Amino acid sequence: MQTGRLRRALLTSTLIFSCLGCRVTSERAIAGTYKAEAPCETITLVVNSDHTFVQSVHTSIGEVRRLSGRWSMDRRGGGLTFVPFLDFLNDGAGRQTRGAGFWPESLPRGLTMGPIIVKCPDSQHQIDYIK
16 A cells, blocks of 8 residues: 555655746747746846737836847747847846747646846846746
8 A cells, every 4th residue: 555655655745846847849838928026127038929929027116128029939949039039147137139049848837948147237137027
């Protein structure tokens, strides 16, 4: 009796932990609204099923910046590419770059993409987009 319970517990644990950090390769699952929050700003990424996206940032001092573009998925590796994209490492309000790439993962807190690094007045913060 104890062996059966132990075997079920091990199987359940294996299933739970095997899916922590699972890569997401379904375009349908990727579409949605993601947020990334740092002390100095909140970044929203709206990923549309038609392969367009809108990235916007709201800073703590009231600045707003918005950028639109297109995204694509590498079918073999599951990586996403967003072109163009806002970079927050050197400019808190976001500086437009040619693009960025992420590997979406399914974690207990939701679907995540990242990390991105945001430069705030106090320090740099590494944050994820979370759906």
